[in-house]
Amino acid sequence: MKVILAGAAKTGTKTMAAAFTVLGFNTYDYLENYFYLHKEWLKIFDGSATNEDIRRMFDGVDSLTDAPTCIYWEELQEAFPEAKIILTTRDEDSWYKSLINQFETGNASFLAWIICVISPQSILRLSYSCHVLGRFFGDHAGWPSFKLRPFHEKVQRALFRQHNYNVLKKAPMDKLLVYNVSEGWEPLCEFLGVEIPDKPFPHKNKGGTFIDELVKTSPVVHQMLFQGAMSATLMTLCVGYAGYRLYKTSSGQRWGTWILQNAQKAVERVRDFQKS
Incomplete structure (x- = not known):
């Protein structure tokens, strides 16, 4: 393990994950931890x-970013004492505004909701999701809503300040970099002891667009979408077969006939109303 990102969510964690990837690091961000290691994280x-x-x-992992890394950075640093620690920082007002915007964007995303509802992986990881969100970000409504409910603003801000203070107080100073993503490659690469890449410094999740970006680029999201589509297909086939078997019975035929007759009566009443 080369580096542990202890900065809270919405301090440039997606940008840092992209920067580490450019540097050739095998990076585990929120989704990788969530999808591949959720059982281990429960321990x-x-x-x-x-x-x-x-x-x-x-x-084989070189760098860790985002939650739950930022919450358990001390446990991770104890296991990897050779790893360097980066505390990404941000103006508190812009951080809070970005956090709330992320919640609203996520809650309004129909695609994100569909992934959570029909993906077996999302349902199996409910305890993981609720724990991570509850420790730092607020509340998780659970299946089938999956809505994020942030803490009160004063509580949210206090948690942010306390988190940063805790890292500054407890992290080994000779292994700590306090960093803002606006500083670009130079201080980051100097701290990590690597050459500055011949590429622009990345800027990810600008304006809370990470859901769209993940759908396009993330192998983890692609797997979840595939699994969700398979689950939806199987459910449709099972319901269709059950309906067919029911219809083949005498009671099922009577029930189906009753529905058709009443549907026809309803259509006729609507037509009569339109004529009058």
């Missing part, structure tokens, strides 16, 4: 994971 959540468990979890 970290309840305090039963050993340092050996954590090192085994992230074998």
Whole structure:
């Protein structure tokens, strides 16, 4: 493990994940942790994971970003004492505005809701999602709503300040970089001891567009969409077959005939009303 990003969500975590990828690091952001390692993370959540468990979890991973990394950065740093720590910072007012915008964008996204509702992986990971959101970001309505409900503004701001203070107080100073993504490549690459790439510094999730970006580029989201489509297809086939079997019975035929007759009567009444 080369670097642990301890900065809170909405301080440029998606940008940092993209920057680490450009630098050639194998990066686990929120989705990778959520999709591939949720069971292992549950052990970290309840305090039963050993340092050996954590090192085994992230074998071959170079960098960690976003939640739940930022919440459990101390446990991760204890397991990887050689890793460097970056605290990404941001003006508190713009951070809070961006956080609320992200919640609203996510709650309004029909595609995100569909993924959560029909993907078996999302349903199986409910305890993971609720824990992560509840620790820092607010509340999670659960299946089938999946709406995010942030804390009161004063609580949200206080948690943000406390998080930053905790990192500054507890992280080893010789391994810590306090960094704003607006600073670009130079301080980041100097801290990590790598060459500055011949590419522009990335800027991801600008304006809370990360859902659209993930749908286009994320292999994890593509897997969830595929699994969700398969689940929806199987459900449709099962319902259709059950309906067919019911219709083949005498009671099912009577029930189907009754529906058709009443539907015809309803159509006739509408027509009569339109003529009058």
